[in-house]
Amino acid sequence: LVPLLAALVAGAAEARATSDGQLPGAAAMGTGTPPSPSGTAFEETRLHVFTLDYPHVQIPFEITLWILLASLAKIGFHLYHKLPSIVPESCLLILVGLLLGGIIFGAEEKSPPVMNSDVFFLYLLPPIVLDAGYFMPTRLFFENFGTIFWYAVVGTLWNAIGIGISLYGICQISAFGLTDITLLQNLLFGSLISAVDPVAVLAVFENIHVNEQLYILVFGESLLNDAITVVLYNLFKSFCQMRTIKVIDIFAGIANFFIVGIGGVLIGILLGFVAAFTTRFTHKIRVIEPLFVFLYSYLSYITAEMFHLSGIMAITACAMTMNKYVEENVSQKSYTTIKYFMKMLSSVSETLIFIFMGVSTVGKNHEWNWAFVSFTLLFCLIWRALGVFVLTQIINVFRTIPLTFKDQFIIAYGGLRGAICFSLVFLLPPAVFPRKKLFITAVIVVIFFTVFIQGITIRPLVEFLDVKRSNKKQPAVSEEIYNRFFDHVKTGIEDVCGHWGHNFWRDKFKKFDNKYLRRLLIRENQPKSSIVSLYKKLEIKHAIEMAESGMISKVPSSVSLSEYHEGKIKPLSPTEMENMREILTKNLYQIRHRTMSYNRHSLAADANEKQAKEILIRRRHSLRESLRKTNSLSRESTVLAFCCHCC
Amino acid sequence: QGQAQTGPGVTSLFSPAVTSEQIEHLHRRFKQLSQDQLTIRKENFDSIPDLEFNPIRGKIVHAFFDKRNLRQESDGLADEINFEDFLTIMSYFRPIEMNMDEEQLDRFRKEKLKFLFHMYDSDHDGKITLQEYRNVVEELLSGNPHLEKESARSIADGAMMEAASICVGQMGPDQVYEGITFEDFLKMWQGIDIETKMHVRFLNVDTIAHCY
Numbered sequence: 001l002v003p004l005l006a007a008l009v010a011g012a013a014e015a016r017a018t019s020d021g022q023l024p025g026a027a028a029m030g031t032g033t034p035p036s037p038s039g040t041a042f043e044e045t046r047l048h049v050f051t052l053d054y055p056h057v058q059i060p061f062e063i064t065l066w067i068l069l070a071s072l073a074k075i076g077f078h079l080y081h082k083l084p085s086i087v088p089e090s091c092l093l094i095l096v097g098l099l100l101g102g103i104i105f106g107a108e109e110k111s112p113p114v115m116n117s118d119v120f121f122l123y124l125l126p127p128i129v130l131d132a133g134y135f136m137p138t139r140l141f142f143e144n145f146g147t148i149f150w151y152a153v154v155g156t157l158w159n160a161i162g163i164g165i166s167l168y169g170i171c172q173i174s175a176f177g178l179t180d181i182t183l184l185q186n187l188l189f190g191s192l193i194s195a196v197d198p199v200a201v202l203a204v205f206e207n208i209h210v211n212e213q214l215y216i217l218v219f220g221e222s223l224l225n226d227a228i229t230v231v232l233y234n235l236f237k238s239f240c241q242m243r244t245i246k247v248i249d250i251f252a253g254i255a256n257f258f259i260v261g262i263g264g265v266l267i268g269i270l271l272g273f274v275a276a277f278t279t280r281f282t283h284k285i286r287v288i289e290p291l292f293v294f295l296y297s298y299l300s301y302i303t304a305e306m307f308h309l310s311g312i313m314a315i316t317a318c319a320m321t322m323n324k325y326v327e328e329n330v331s332q333k334s335y336t337t338i339k340y341f342m343k344m345l346s347s348v349s350e351t352l353i354f355i356f357m358g359v360s361t362v363g364k365n366h367e368w369n370w371a372f373v374s375f376t377l378l379f380c381l382i383w384r385a386l387g388v389f390v391l392t393q394i395i396n397v398f399r400t401i402p403l404t405f406k407d408q409f410i411i412a413y414g415g416l417r418g419a420i421c422f423s424l425v426f427l428l429p430p431a432v433f434p435r436k437k438l439f440i441t442a443v444i445v446v447i448f449f450t451v452f453i454q455g456i457t458i459r460p461l462v463e464f465l466d467v468k469r470s471n472k473k474q475p476a477v478s479e480e481i482y483n484r485f486f487d488h489v490k491t492g493i494e495d496v497c498g499h500w501g502h503n504f505w506r507d508k509f510k511k512f513d514n515k516y517l518r519r520l521l522i523r524e525n526q527p528k529s530s531i532v533s534l535y536k537k538l539e540i541k542h543a544i545e546m547a548e549s550g551m552i553s554k555v556p557s558s559v560s561l562s563e564y565h566e567g568k569i570k571p572l573s574p575t576e577m578e579n580m581r582e583i584l585t586k587n588l589y590q591i592r593h594r595t596m597s598y599n600r601h602s603l604a605a606d607a608n609e610k611q612a613k614e615i616l617i618r619r620r621h622s623l624r625e626s627l628r629k630t631n632s633l634s635r636e637s638t639v640l641a642f643c644c645h646c647c
Numbered sequence: 648q649g650q651a652q653t654g655p656g657v658t659s660l661f662s663p664a665v666t667s668e669q670i671e672h673l674h675r676r677f678k679q680l681s682q683d684q685l686t687i688r689k690e691n692f693d694s695i696p697d698l699e700f701n702p703i704r705g706k707i708v709h710a711f712f713d714k715r716n717l718r719q720e721s722d723g724l725a726d727e728i729n730f731e732d733f734l735t736i737m738s739y740f741r742p743i744e745m746n747m748d749e750e751q752l753d754r755f756r757k758e759k760l761k762f763l764f765h766m767y768d769s770d771h772d773g774k775i776t777l778q779e780y781r782n783v784v785e786e787l788l789s790g791n792p793h794l795e796k797e798s799a800r801s802i803a804d805g806a807m808m809e810a811a812s813i814c815v816g817q818m819g820p821d822q823v824y825e826g827i828t829f830e831d832f833l834k835m836w837q838g839i840d841i842e843t844k845m846h847v848r849f850l851n852v853d854t855i856a857h858c859y
Contacts, residue, residue, distance in 0.1 A: 496676075
């Protein structure tokens with residue numbers, strides 16, 4: 001697989017060289033050159049039977065090849081099924097990138113194309129953040145918001161300043177040959193390397209399945225720290241370029257932080273509402289519904305970037321706002337499209353980012369200095385661990401569920417660095433930073449260490465420490481009922497003791513939401529309970545499952561047919577039978593009602609949907625049959641039992 | 648205001664971490680609710696404005712007067728409760744402490760779940776029957792005027808079926824699922840760590856009482 005890909009890329013590289021004007025044996029490629037317009041009357045060119053015009057398609061061709069390569073690499077990893085569980089994909093992708101970089105370097109004797117920071121920030125990063133923000137468990141996120149915010153802002157500040165100052169201390173030691181790096185440069189370096197990276201965190205935590213609370217803490221931190229990273233980075237960069245720094249500038253920096261963070265979030269929320277409002281009217285043109293979701297979220301990102309606000313926070317806020325309302329306005333098909341397209345985009349982006357990181361590592365823009373690099377790594381680890389520990393002691397006082405040492409360890413260990421610091425370091429202006437190559441090397445070493453060593457060892461550590469894992473079980477109606485019931489109990493008790501807790505604010509928001517927002521943003525606004533929507537979802541799922549499995553019910557706790565003899569069934573009175581049929585009919589009626597509504601679009605009814613309807617009709621028939629014969633599904637059997645009991 | 652008059656029995660319910668300040672805060676609240684009387688009756692709960700919007704308001708108020716929750720030997724409903732009883736109910740919502748061992752945690756958890764169980768089981772027979780469950784779901788969904796009663800019933804039926812499959816598994820042909828007993832109830836809450844969720848932070852000193 002790899003030699004094939006290498007040949008592909010080498011061919012592309014060679015072809016590029018060809019088009020650049022150096023023609024090594026054009027005859028080998030067929031009749032090569034397109035007709036030149038400067039040909040005189042006597043040098044008429046004959047009609048070309050076959051032409052190769054690479055420059056015409058160069059850019060899209062190369063982009064497609066890269067994406068194809070990335071996807072093929074992904075397939076390759078999963079061929080050996082044990083591999084993804086030992087080594088996270090990100091590591092393997094970086095290795096592939098390294099290999100490719102090496103090949104290109106060897107073939108062309110110059111540094112391979114470095115990942116353009118613009119490409120990264122404008123095209124590769126947004127899909128990943130959008131995907132993460134759209135499917136973020138909002139409830140858990142807001143419950144832990146204080147902690148996440150605390151870690152993101154204070155933690156990153158702590159890390160940045162700590163690393164910057166300690167590195168400056170190291171640089172002062174003349175034996176290492178680093179005395180020309182100023183304090184400000186060190187602080188800038190500290191600020192760009194202290195940011196925990198959402199891409200890397202996602203890539204690694206995806207496979208280890210820690211409990212949701214821990215995951216949301218690390219991941220939420222990586223998203224929210226973008227605001228402070230942007231501010232610190234720009235602040236120190238301008239400080240490096242300014243000749244004098246006044247106190248007013250520091251205050252401007254602090255004010256900038258608030259503007260960046262809050263501004264980003266506001267843009268995101270605003271555009272989220274606009275998107276929800278737009279989808280209210282799209283029921284006639286269902287096909288382009290998914291487009292609005294993507295366009296508005298991307299718009300929020302680039303608008304925020306335009307004002308130098310935090311694009312990540314904008315797109316996260318937009319996705320989280322949109323999610324609730326859009327889901328109710330769009331059709332089921334559009335929802336599926338949105339989901340899958342988002343996942344696909346983010347997967348491709350992630351893969352490309354890691355491969356590019358690998359490719360960009362190879363090359364001549366490095367400067368190795370043992371002291372700087374090793375101390376950078378050391379300080380990153382030390383300050384992260386210290387930071388998490390100290391901050392947790394403080395925040396535990398305010399938390400209802402205190403964080404244990406295990407949690408703290410995972411949070412500290414899960415602070416992975418990734419492509420964001422990588423791109424930020426490439427963006428440093430070399431005029432102001434004569435030792436830029438040193439910084440690049442240091443950043444790469446830190447990233448490789450965190451992604452490889454920490455990424456690979458975090459899974460055995462999680463198992464060794466017996467961290468609570470997430471239990472992904474089937475959503476159950478009874479569970480939803482319990483959760484709702486419990487919420488109300490808690491709110492009630494809080495009201496009785498006069499305490500304005502989390503639930504109080506959540507309730508207030510829900511009331512506001514129901515009264516104004518939902519009326520405005522949702523087309524068919526029926527106040528829906530989560531219990532009812534979950535129940536309907538499960539019913540539909542059940543029906544479609546039946547269709548797919550060819551009408552053979554695989555309901556878990558089914559009474560085996562042999563146990564059921566005619567004599568043992570309690571004879572049902574006609575009223576009991578009527579009752580039971582009524583219950584089931586009502587259920588089935590609702591499902592049929594809902595599936596029919598999806599046909600309002602001009603798209604032909606999906607085969608599955610037709611089948612589902614068929615199944616439901618047949619189910620009623622078979623039910624009547626089952627009363628006469630011994631064949632029965634377990635749902636009917638327990639319903640039988642119920643009706644015997646309640647009637 | 649005077650010292651809160653609590654018997655020695657109450658403070659033994661609380662671990663040493665609870666201070667008298669916190670009890671005083673609750674006492675203040677109690678006095679607000681009881682309008683300076685020594686006991687509270689059901690009618691006093693009507694004066695809490697936000698509780699009006701709570702769909703299961705009836706059950707919550709009922710829980711305060713439920714003798715099973717008040718750790719009294721008899722059954723049924725009390726007519727009025729004093730401050731000691733009020734604290735007893737509140738003790739179900741205290742947070743876990745870091746230094747609890749396995750056995751304590753388990754007992755803690757059972758206590759809290761028993762409280763919830765009593766809220767479902769309105770006829771005090773130790774089982775949640777289908778009718779009681781339906782009643783719960785209807786109350787929960789009572790906020791939606793558009794929802795028909797039939798939907799609530801079918802949802803409750805579906806949930807009971809799930810419960811039956813979890814608790815009893817394979818059901819024999821003669822078996823009838825009577826209702827959810829407390830053991831079954833425990834089984835269903837197994838995956839969810841209720842002890843961390845079921846607490847209210849009134850036990851922190853710096854909360855402000857809602858004055859109306």
